[in-house]
Amino acid sequence: MLKLGGKVISITPVEEPATSKPLTPRIVQGNLLLPIVAGSRPVTEAVRRKSAYLLREGSAPTGYAHYFVLRRNAHGVLAATLDSPLTVLPDEFDYLDDGDIVRLNSERGDIRVLYRRNSPHNTILVTEQCQHYCLMCSQPPKNVDDSWLDDEAKELIRLMPRSTEVLGFTGGEPTLFGDRFLETLRLTKTLLPRTKVHILSNGRTFADRSFVKRYATIAHPDVTVGIPLYSDDAAIHDHIVQAKGAFDETVRGILNLKELGQKVEIRVVLHALSVGRLEQLATYITRNLLFADHVALMGLEITGFTRANLDDLWIDQFTYKDVLSRAVRIFDAYGMHVSVYNHQLCLVNDDIKGAYRRSISDWKNEYVDACVPCTRKHECGGFFSSAVQHKYSAHIRPF
Helix, strand or coil, rough: CCCCCCEECCCCCCCCCCCCCCCCCCCCCEEEEEEEEEECCCCHHHHHHCCCEEEEECCCCCCCCCCEEEEEEEEHHHHCCCCCCEECCCCCCCCCEEEEEEEEEEEEEEEEEEEECCHHHHHHHHHHHHCCCCCCCCCCCCCCCCCCHHHHHHHHHHHCCCCCCEEEECCCCCCCCCCCHCCCCCCHHHCCCCCCCEEEEECHHHCCCHHHHHHCCCCCEEEEEEEEEECCHHHHHHHHHHHCCHHHHHHHHHHHHHHCCCCEEEEEECCCCCCCHHHHHHHHHHHCCCCCCCEEEEECCCCHHHHHHHHHHHCCHHHHHHHHHHHHHHHHHHHHCCCEECCCCCHHCCHHHCCCCCCHHHHHEEEHHHCCCCCCCCCCCCEEHHHHHHCCCCCCCCC
16 A cells, blocks of 8 residues: 655755754745656656656756755765755655656645656545445545545646646546636636546435536647446435435436436445445436446445444445445346446456456555455455555455
């Protein structure tokens, strides 16, 4: 599991020349968003003034707004020779590379990695506010003014390279910011015109036809809204998301989006409360929402509210593999595009291999000891790091 945020070691000189007087520690002021430069690629003076250089070997180029060095390499760096402040990072950040973007908060002495150029799993947290309290929410909502996250999102998008292939927006519920979020999406279209965009939403804001029309007017060439639907029974869905009336608004949101030709993915998290009617849900979707562009059947991530509700939610993937196969067959029979996410390959039947995907984000993807001798490990999606830490199937068997 990659560490995407935490405390830095120091933002002070690492070493002083023996003949010099003691130096006054140089502290970075403010809360800086810094693209990282590493290696010897040519960089203009204007870019240097707004970037941080990651020191590894050799002499440090001049003119950068900041310098980073890993703790294991810090002994060879004289902060007094640099023309800008130096931050020493824990060695867990050794994956940082040229083109990544970080947020450095000098007052708190911490760093957050917001973008990794070589990762296909870059997602922007737009807000932590939400009108749902899903029993298995991995990002528990907070009733706070966090509009600064939207400001950060816009600033981050302006720094991203145009070569970015995929970008996600998540929350909370991103659409709660209304037109402000649409401005962010419009900015993404302008600055990253070839980037595929995926928005995670509960779909309820799209029940407002006027909002859907404003969303559709942006005319992004490749954007999909991923909307959860957990049961064909409205009462079960509303219970899972802890919001009365959510089912009706969610379905209306999907219908409104598709009426205006927008891409929609239906997402189903599989757990003890949703698996029981999975086949009925598949039938409901094929009869009523056949025009959905994609259906994702997703394994449970044991983080956030899931940990508190695990006794009610836990079900071994091995025990519902036949139900999963039958649901996939229903979608296949109607020609719907269906995928199975977040499952281990040894816990699903062979008949769903066409729908099976390796989907867990690289920064939280692990394997257990039983996987070491497996001959199909390269095909398997593995585990969420949280599952390795807390609970996973007792039926893991290597091929």
